[in-house]
Amino acid sequence: MPKHDTPMIDELESGPWPSFVTDLKRQAEKSPQCWDILGKMELSFRDRITHWKHGGIVGVFGYGGGIVGRYSDVPEQYPGVAHFHTVRLNQPSSKFYTTEKLRQVCDLWEKRGSGMTNMHGSTGDLVLLGTTTDQLEPLFWDLTHDLNWDLGGSGSNLRTPSCCLGKARCEYSCIDTQALCHHLTMHYQDEIHRPAFPYKFKFKFSGCPNDCVAAIARSDFAVLGTWKDDIRIDQSAVKGYVNGDFASNAGAHAGRDWGKFDIEKEVIDLCPTHCMRMKGEELQIDNSNCTRCMHCINVMPRALRPGLEQGATICVGAKAPILDGAQFATMTIPFLKVDPENDFEEVIEVIEKIWDWWMEVGKNRERVGETIMRVGLPTFLKVMEVDIVPQHVKEPRSNPYVFWGEDEVEGGWDRSVVEFRKRHAQ
Secondary structure (H helix, E strand, C coil): CCCCCCHHHHHHHCCCCCCHHHHHHHHHCCCCHHHHHHHHHHHHHHHCCCCEECCCCCCCCCCCCCEECCEECCCCCCHHHCECCEEEECCCHHHCCCHHHHHHHHHHHHHHCCCEEECCCCCCCEEEECCCHHHHHHHHHHHHHCCCCCECCCCCCECCCEECCHHHCCCCCCCCHHHHHHHHHHHCHHHHHCCCCCCCECEEEECCCCCCCCHHHHCCEEEEEEECCCCEECHHHHHHHHCCCCCHHHHCCCCCCCCCCCHHHHCHHHCCCCCEEEECCEEEECHHHCCCCCHHHHHCCCCEECCCCEEEEEEECCECCCCCCCECCEEEEEEECCCHHHCCHHHHHHHHHHHHHHHHHCCCCCCHHHHHHHHCHHHHHHHCCCCCCHHHCCCCCCCCCCCCCHHHCCCCCCHHHHHHHHHHHC
8 A cells, every 4th residue: 555645644753752653654564554544644634524434333243342333434545444443352450461462462453453552442441443344253253262352342331341450559449449340341241242221331440539540530330449437547657747757749759849848738728628637746637527539648648548447439420521511420329348258249239220220211322420410310319229418419409499209298298289299290
């Protein structure tokens, strides 16, 4: 395939940082279709529109997800990418790979596709960019039989679960995110590979409220490790920070002199609920008002640690902008024990209660967070059998009317009022 004139694309190589354009040109020596990728991208830059179209659904036998069809609307100009499908692979928990496995998948992709990869897609998958329809079944056979690897999720199904490093490398982790992620991935294989939901559904697991996988912003079902008791305090280490014996933020700002550490300015005054104070040389925390923001623990990790009664907070309904714009997940269950000994039954029970409701009332292409917005958070919380707390209230009521159910009023309703309400509802 010929090289194309790409003056605008070439500009992306002119800066001080490594460029994907350079990588694509190098890969094009092995996979000539990459020249057409660069040429087509130049055309899109010039026309200021994309030249990819949906064109139809494509996949492998027995699976409804895992392959994202990509078709060109200018196939005559760039025949190498007339169809250039994306393949999603189910990544290991926390994205721990061996070099041997990565070499194997790269060799396979150069044999069956373009050799281009995306490490990683926003869902979490290892993404293989660009192959033709006739290569999908051979690729799938080689992937599953030789590499013992599976496809990830795409379409209106459960997307590939993903998690942070968890207890493998993080001292803050309050739950075993890797065990939970792996267990649910295996438990819900059918939901990952055979779309049956109103729209996509994403799990993400963070071991602590730092939320390093941004679960609260990017997943329909976010599991955030937390604790129920008091923050553990080492008062001698607190003195060490105050006296300058230890670098704050675990030395993250090494190389720049930030001046003497000021615990009032850098920790206590930044507490969102002002639940901390110094009494003499002792740090005191009103744990009943702590919102687990992790700021104080991040700044003084030698002195402060999460409590010992650990579990998870469940948040539901985040999504990225499509129709109504981005929204964070709603805190639904403040604290839930996450126990690997009973195969995480507590988490599975919550998941399936959400799915049963959403699959009944959700509209086509409506994320669960959008369903909650449409029918109202009180309805969702009632379905989940969760008591409403002040933190669920987004803003005060804007009208004076309060309606009570018949079963919510002591002594029952006057019958005429009940009948009026029924007729009005009809």
